[in-house]
Structures are given as C-alpha cells and as structure tokens.
Amino acid sequence: MNFHSTGLNLSRLCNEALDQPIDEAERETMIAAAASKVEELFDILRIDHRNDHNTRDTPQRVAKMYVEEILQGRYTAPPRITEFDNVRSYDQLIVTGPIELRSMCAHHLMPIYGYAYIGILPSAEGKIIGLSKYDRIVDYFASRLQIQEELVKQIGDYIVDMTKPRGLAVRISAVHMCKTQRGVRSSRRSRMVNTYFWGELATSAEHKSEFLQECVTLDRGSAE
Ligand SMILES: [Zn+2]
Numbered sequence: 309m310n311f312h313s314t315g316l317n318l319s320r321l322c323n324e325a326l327d328q329p330i331d332e333a334e335r336e337t338m339i340a341a342a343a344s345k346v347e348e349l350f351d352i353l354r355i356d357h358r359n360d361h362n363t364r365d366t367p368q369r370v371a372k373m374y375v376e377e378i379l380q381g382r383y384t385a386p387p388r389i390t391e392f393d394n395v396r397s398y399d400q401l402i403v404t405g406p407i408e409l410r411s412m413c414a415h416h417l418m419p420i421y422g423y424a425y426i427g428i429l430p431s432a433e434g435k436i437i438g439l440s441k442y443d444r445i446v447d448y449f450a451s452r453l454q455i456q457e458e459l460v461k462q463i464g465d466y467i468v469d470m471t472k473p474r475g476l477a478v479r480i481s482a483v484h485m486c487k488t489q490r491g492v493r494s495s496r497r498s499r500m501v502n503t504y505f506w507g508e509l510a511t512s513a514e515h516k517s518e519f520l521q522e523c524v525t526l527d528r529g530s531a532e
Contacts, residue, residue, distance in 0.1 A: 322382075322414050322453040323462065330383045335375060338383075342371035378412050381451030387444040389437050389470055397432035399474065401515060403522040404428075404439055407446045413486045414453035422482025422499060424463070425526060427519040429475035429508055437471055456480055460504045468506050475509030477519045481527070 330338065346367035350357045357363040375383065405425030413420050424446045430436055449462045464478040481501045488496045509515050 323449075323455065323458055324452075325382050325384075325386070329385045335383065339368075339371045339375050342374060343368045346370050377451070379452055381448045384448075386466065387441060387448055389441050389445075391435035391437055391471070394430055394432060394434060394436045398430055398436070399432045400429075401518055401522070402428045402430065403519060403526065404442050405479075405523065405526050407443050409446055409450055409480060409482055411450035411452070411454045411459065411482075413484055414455055416486035416490070417453070418484070418486040418489060420450075420454065420456065420482050420484050422480060423527070425477075425479040425481075425519075425523045426463070426467070427475075427477035427479075427509060427515075427522070428467070428471075428473050429515060431472060431474045434472045434474075435470075442467075456482060456484075456500055457502060460502055464504055464506055473507065475505070475507035475512070475515060477503060477505050477509045477516070479503040479519075479523055 344367070347357060350363065350367060355363055357367060403425060406423035407426070409420070409422050409424045411420040412418070426442050426446075428436075445466060446463055449459055449466070460478045460480050464476050467473070467478075468476055479501065480503075481499050483496055483499055487494050487498060503520070505516060509519060
C-alpha cells in the first residue's frame with residue numbers, strides 16, 4: 309500500500325492525528341502492509357522469522373501493536389468528554405496526578421514513560437469534566453511518536469479548547485529510554501521534566517507555585 313499515492317488522510321506531523329480516524333477495514337489493511345514491511349526489515353537484519361519459532365509471529369505482532377496501541381492516538385478520534393456545568397461556580401485550583409504516561413520517542417522509537425500532572429483553574433461560568441477524562445486525554449496524545457515538549461502543549465491546548473478554564477498547567481516527568489538504554493546510557497532515574505502554563509496559571513506566580521507544590525506532594529507517593 310502506498311500512502312503517498314492516495315494523497316489522502318496523511319497528517320503533517322508524526323504526533324498529530326490524521327484528518328479522519330481510520331475505519332476497521334483500513335486498520336486491517338494497514339496492519340497487513342506494516343507486517344510485511346517488518347518481515348522485510350527482519351530479512352535485512354538477518355533475523356530468520358520464517359524458521360525461528362521465537363520470531364515467527366513477531367512481524368504481525370509488531371505491526372498490530374503499532375497500529376492499535378503505540379500509535380492509536382493518530383488513527384482514532386479524541387476521547388469523548390463529558391462536560392458538567394460548574395453549578396457551584398468552583399473556581400479554585402484542582403490538581404490531578406500522577407497520571408500514567410506511556411509514549412514513544414519520535415527520534416529513536418524508544419519508550420518514554422513517567423507521569424503527567426494537570427492543574428486546572430476552572431472558570432465559574434465554564435465547564436468542568438470528569439477527572440478520569442484527563443487520564444484519557446493524556447493517553448490519547450501520548451499514543452503517537454512524540455516529543456515531550458510538544459506533548460505537554462498538545463494536552464493543554466486540547467483541554468483549554470474544550471473547557472475554557474481560567475488557567476491550566478500541564479507537567480510531565482518522564483524517563484526517555486533512548487537515553488537510558490542506548491546512547492549515553494544514563495541512569496533510569498534520569499528524567500525530563502517540563503511544565504507549560506496557560507491563562508491565569510501563566511500570569512500568577514502564586515498559582516504557579518501552588519501547582520508546583522501540589523505536584524511535589526503528589527509525586528511523593530509515586531517515587532520509585
Ligand atoms: Zn529519543
């Protein structure tokens with residue numbers, strides 16, 4: 309299958325969703341085409357998947373894993389968000405985390421794993437969403453080939469668009485296996501941490517430090 313010849317449904321960047329989610333038939337075609345390319349890769353790497361019982365089904369497994377798990381956030385629609393009216397006009401900071409984060413580095417195809425923390429300053433007239441939706445949103449944007457700096461912004465931009473809060477903060481603390489398993493082979497305790505702020509969380513030093521303090525408190529329970 310040649311995706312370029314179709315001229316359709318290609319997104320610009322590896323960490324963006326396609327313009328249209330793919331349907332079941334397209335997904336099956338994609339998995340089959342990818343599996344045959346993984347077989348070819350194994351042939352080039354002299355991995356005898358035809359006769360080696362350990363790797364016989366690996367090309368098919370790898371293709372399915374990429375399409376249905378590792379990259380599923382490119383091929384599916386964003387999670388449905390159930391919005392509730394903010395009936396009590398709650399307008400103080402809410403912080404949720406640690407949210408499990410599993411992604412894949414766009415530069416090396418190596419896992420990125422860690423935690424996300426989200427701080428929301430709801431607007432009294434805006435909407436609030438169920439807490440578990442934040443986990444689903446993180447997972448949706450993480451299930452692509454990612455760059456941590458861009459992932460933080462994608463998650464936050466989406467929540468801002470959907471719920472129009474007064475302010476928002478997204479923080480990710482993650483291990484990049486391209487740094488621990490290869491290259492400099494740094495300690496797996498070596499993490500990358502970045503935080504991005506929107507609205508009043510960007511402009512108020514007080515709210516920023518309240519958010520960061522809550523992240524430290526929440527992180528205590530998740531230290532390895
Ligand atoms: Zn990398």
